[in-house]
Amino acid sequence: MDQEISLDGLRKMAERAGLKLPEDELQGLLPGVNRSKKQATELRGLVAAGNEPASTFDLAGSARQ
Amino acid sequence: MEPNEICYLTIAETAAALRRKDISPIEIIDALINRIKVIDGKLHSFITLTADLARQQARQAEQELRSGTDRGPLHGIPIALKDLYMTKGIRTTCHSAVLENWVPDIDATTYTKLREAGAILLGKLGMHEFAFGGPSIDAPFPAVRNPWNADHVPGGSSSGSGAALAARLCYGALGSDTGGSIRTPSSHCSVVGIKPTYGRVSRYGVVPLSWSLDHAGPMARSVEDCAMLLQAIAGFDAKDPASANVPVPNFHAALKAGIKGRRVGVPRAGWFDENLGIDRQTETVFNQSLDMLKSLGAIISDIDGKPFSIARKANQTILVCEAYAYHEKTFQETPMKFGTSVRRRMLEGAFLSAADYLTAQRARAVLNEQITANFAKVDVFAVPGAARPPEAFAAMDPNEQNLRPNFTNPFNLTGLPAISVPSGFTDGNLPAGLQIVAPPFQESTGLQMAYAYEQATEWHTRRPTL
Numbered sequence: 001m002d003q004e005i006s007l008d009g010l011r012k013m014a015e016r017a018g019l020k021l022p023e024d025e026l027q028g029l030l031p032g033v034n035r036s037k038k039q040a041t042e043l044r045g046l047v048a049a050g051n052e053p054a055s056t057f058d059l060a061g062s063a064r065q
Numbered sequence: 066m067e068p069n070e071i072c073y074l075t076i077a078e079t080a081a082a083l084r085r086k087d088i089s090p091i092e093i094i095d096a097l098i099n100r101i102k103v104i105d106g107k108l109h110s111f112i113t114l115t116a117d118l119a120r121q122q123a124r125q126a127e128q129e130l131r132s133g134t135d136r137g138p139l140h141g142i143p144i145a146l147k148d149l150y151m152t153k154g155i156r157t158t159c160h161s162a163v164l165e166n167w168v169p170d171i172d173a174t175t176y177t178k179l180r181e182a183g184a185i186l187l188g189k190l191g192m193h194e195f196a197f198g199g200p201s202i203d204a205p206f207p208a209v210r211n212p213w214n215a216d217h218v219p220g221g222s223s224s225g226s227g228a229a230l231a232a233r234l235c236y237g238a239l240g241s242d243t244g245g246s247i248r249t250p251s252s253h254c255s256v257v258g259i260k261p262t263y264g265r266v267s268r269y270g271v272v273p274l275s276w277s278l279d280h281a282g283p284m285a286r287s288v289e290d291c292a293m294l295l296q297a298i299a300g301f302d303a304k305d306p307a308s309a310n311v312p313v314p315n316f317h318a319a320l321k322a323g324i325k326g327r328r329v330g331v332p333r334a335g336w337f338d339e340n341l342g343i344d345r346q347t348e349t350v351f352n353q354s355l356d357m358l359k360s361l362g363a364i365i366s367d368i369d370g371k372p373f374s375i376a377r378k379a380n381q382t383i384l385v386c387e388a389y390a391y392h393e394k395t396f397q398e399t400p401m402k403f404g405t406s407v408r409r410r411m412l413e414g415a416f417l418s419a420a421d422y423l424t425a426q427r428a429r430a431v432l433n434e435q436i437t438a439n440f441a442k443v444d445v446f447a448v449p450g451a452a453r454p455p456e457a458f459a460a461m462d463p464n465e466q467n468l469r470p471n472f473t474n475p476f477n478l479t480g481l482p483a484i485s486v487p488s489g490f491t492d493g494n495l496p497a498g499l500q501i502v503a504p505p506f507q508e509s510t511g512l513q514m515a516y517a518y519e520q521a522t523e524w525h526t527r528r529p530t531l
């Protein structure tokens with residue numbers, strides 16, 4: 001992510017997510033959301049094409065249930 | 066024995082006293098309930114006290130022990146559960162208005178195992194709402210206070226577990242740990258807590274925060290007590306999809322092996338000085354604990370702290386995404402039922418993308434490899450239990466925790482077993498803890514080192530003035 005999410009952008013994202021949040025709540029959320037986004041973006045520099053996610057489907061685990 | 070003296074005993078001491086018939090399970094319950102009534106009004110560590118059930122279970126334990134049926138060291142021992150462990154027929158609130166009157170119809174596997182071992186349920190303990198955010202100052206139940214100084218936080222999210230143990234209101238407790246929620250209150254309240262290896266202890270019947278980071282584990286007032294509690298709750302459970310089908314060793318038998326020649330890695334460079342860095346007094350206490358380990362024969366060396374520092378980002382990304390996914394429906398229908406602290410943090414997960422989440426899980430694999438590679442050179446890692454002393458409620462700054470190194474969440478990301486043991490005090494008589502981190506499924510190694518340290522110091526014998 002190259003640019004921060006704006007308050008208006010956050011409002012639209014919240015609506016798409018089915019969230020009905022008061023305006024002051026959106027304002028309170030914004031710094032944390034941008035911090036989270038920045039943090040998640042920084043992790044992209046750590047992974048290479050061959051790296052799979054740590055969570056994988058465990059068929060053996062399903063079979064033992 | 067005086068009632069308060071009964072409350073001061075450890076599990077191991079109480080188990081011996083019960084078998085000598087110096088005390089009875091009923092006497093123990095009466096002593097603890099009286100103490101809770103006198104003291105807990107200013108600590109708020111209990112949300113629900115199950116006094117009648119405890120007396121009924123104590124009578125049963127007394128009859129069984131008298132007739133020669135001995136279920137082991139936890140038989141007749143009162144314990145309490147963080148209020149996210151489901152208890153059939155007993156309210157389980159998660160310290161939240163969302164579940165204020167919820168009564169589950171199942172028991173958590175861990176509670177079932179403790180009951181089978183003869184433990185007695187004293188009650189359900191306060192926590193950070195849904196095990197996340199900070200102290201729950203706008204929840205339907207008051208925030209838990211630190212017994213060492215009630216103006217300060219007890220650490221969370223297993224705040225009631227830490228406070229009740231430090232205040233001698235129960236002998237053992239269960240906490241849960243997704244980013245440090247067993248080890249931080251253990252450190253802040255000067256008690257012992259172990260986050261076992263991911264998969265070692267069943268999460269079935271524990272209200273989730275983040276499926277891939279949640280760990281259930283015990284807290285107590287000594288390493289030996291923690292080992293006994295862990296013994297009772299560890300083991301494969303087909304009801305938990307993440308449960309590991311691996312043998313459970315005898316944790317207690319391994320405690321006294323000594324630590325001479327054990328190699329301890331300290332990931333200081335690139336981590337301890339992150340942003341504001343570790344609190345100076347906390348670092349001094351930590352360095353003194355390393356000196357003690359050295360004097361006991363351990364070999365201390367530095368390892369690269371950078372991957373540990375980066376781990377926070379992956380942990381937090383995964384946590385908020387999974388937590389929001391679990392609570393999504395409630396957020397869409399009644400978002401303001403959550404307290405401010407947990408609502409603001411969890412909602413961050415609504416605005417991250419699937420790619421963000423999966424990148425964090427990919428980074429997790431990379432970081433896990435980098436961090437665990439150190440076990441080729443050292444047997445355990447040693448880090449502080451927390452980066453600073455417990456803060457005052459009046460000075461709480463939710464942003465500051467992101468500006469200090471997080472010494473706990475890399476071990477949720479990697480699933481490594483980590484134990485926090487009392488390691489001294491900073492100004493104002495505020496506790497600090499030493500954290501020992503071992504390779505996967507080697508809880509015994511961590512317990513062994515923590516036990517050696519504990520027995521060579523007197524921090525665990527100190528009691529707060531209440």
